[in-house]
Amino acid sequence: MDLAVIALSARPLAASAARAGLAVLSLDLFADLDTCAHAARCVRVHKKNGYAFDGDDLIQALASLSPPGLPVVLGGGFEHDTALMSRVGVRNPILGNMAETVRVVKDPLALAALCGHLRIPFPEVTLDAPSGALSGAALLERRIGGWGGQHIRRRAPDETGPPQEGHYLQREVAGVPYSLLLLSNGREVRVVGASRQWTDPSDDQPFRFGGVAGPVALPHGHGAEILAAATKIATVCGLVGLVSFDLLLAPEAWWLLEVNPRPGASLEIFDVDPMPPLLALHLAACGGKLPPSLPAPRDVSAAAILYADRQIIVPQGEWPAEAKDRTAPGAVIPQGAPVCTIHARGPSVDAARAKLAAGLDAMRRHLGLPETGTPQ
Template sequence: MPSSWRDHSQSRDEADVVIVGIAARGLAAAARRAGLRAIVLDLFGDEDTRALAVEAIPLRRLGGFRIDPADLAEQLAVHAGPDLPIVLGTGFEQAPEMVDELAARFRLVGNGSATIARLKQPLAFAGLLAGLGIAHPRVFPERAPDGVRTLEKRIGGSGGCHVRPADAVGGSDRYLQEFVEGRTVSALFLGDGSEARLLGFSEQWSAPTPDAPFRYGGAAGPILLDPAIGQDVAAALGRLVAATGLVGLASADLVLHPPGWSLIEVNPRPGATLDVFDRPPLPPLLDLHFDACAGTLPDLPPLLPGEGVEVRAAGILYAPAFIEMRLDALPGWVADRPPQGTRIEAGEPVCTVLAAGHDLTEARAQLARRMDRIWRELSTASRKAAE
């Protein structure tokens, strides 16, 4: 059985919240900023996750970065009990039944399986959006009509590695979504079950490979959109929250295209843009998540770039080749820090790189320089250790 990296005999008494996800460092940092002491359960056990947590518990990993549900339930029974609030990150959209099982035994703060299923079952979600008058790409359960460009996606998938061009599905857990050309952005928002509060927009990009042309690469924000589009998106999110009962912190992936925008998907949980937005002038986002789940939304306007508001960028560094983690000192702008000796295969995520600038162009340029620098230093250290 997996074991923790430290004695856990007192951790439950010391903790305020339990955080669970495939990679939970971002939520652990959000808990620290909110003044909460967190027990963290994830697959990676990165050094900064362990430093942020009261206790860090490694979870058993199944194929494809999936959490073993039996191991998770056992670990939560030991480390969380029925009273500590639990916040779920990535790893649960494709298994709403797991959320049901956890909710029956533990105190979950976030969306239940019914809401997740309404947002993550493609045909039902497309029908919901059509009924709400929200622009969206068409979806097809088996094969694309002639002349329609489509992408194959895994139901409940995240991270973009599961997305590829196709005109027919390759399995029962897949579907086709019409490809929409345009600028990819994300809207960070809160729901209280009946209303939504838009917090800000970020730009997203891919880190493509031949087998995964839409693999998630990173995000930067806040960004400024046409005010009319911002108002339209905010109104649409309000209708969506009222229809689904969504609560807490969530994000909506959009594609901007003349003459408007399309809603691609909704992630009903705190996500990757915590690294972008969980900074002043916004209050701690995990506090806002708890309040929204309890029915209270903040009186906040959407965050915009400008005086006193930097644009922040967070990019995922994927290993171009195999390395072993041998770099002793990592810069302060590196997050998700693998422990010394970690073996990272080509194509796997190495770490998250952070950057900032006065505007989007400056922030992304600094990010690109830092990603190039840290890979050179990591690969050099790995080669020297192997000599």
């Protein structure tokens, strides 16, 4: 075994590892058939509080199944629980950003202060009841270290108190969501690519992550300024490996919303030929090595999440070829939970998203769900 990969959903990391010829232990909340196909050993970790690790079960699984000193790469699921990161790192060295670094860049007040110092546009935030410039402003309430957009809600105008514990308030700004994925060794960076993101809102989760497509050009002439800003943050904070920056872009302005100091949602759309395996590049960057340059993919790749409109019992039969994260027949998927990821490629974002829509509808037919059409 070469290393362990741990994330709420580890399939993209395990797939990249397999592409790099690495044998991995995969620990996540699903242990779906595709993840198990890519990993030397694949284990499902107990969850708690919705979609979060049961830390004790994770540590027990890691201790039981890996030798001391086996390196670990962490994906999503630790930003709100850096204490769990530290517990992992006691026995297994983390190849990526350490808990102390993650704690700083996921602290909204610390990130706001850093952006102010570096003159990077960042919407105002507070941990207290809104006052001053935020009083009467349109506000979002976000969980510190949250992921996937499920944790974000829009505050009602008559809500004047502080956010709930573990959350913060951020001024709502208008724009189109993008993400920039970089490879960093702490001193310099290489651009992997920018991607366009969109939401798949539900009644109680209006900002739920829907999908991503890339590579794309950052519009409105903001590209050079955004790259300069992301490079400053990566080097000032000493970030290593694959890191991504969530952005909102409008014709007249742009804003940084979050820094994700680990491999993120756009990993799998860029981990395609002729790009070298991104997990291998991540490991090299953590050791200080960056390639002279990175190739651009020939086509646009896209991925979208299919969520369960109602409770689903997975039927017998072959899944559509575009679907990943396959679950065994008979498994029960609760309403609102992610069912699978649909992949597509095309010569443009519009072409890739049209194929995504067809793939989503094919999967919905397989599950007996109504078809909905192109994702927004």
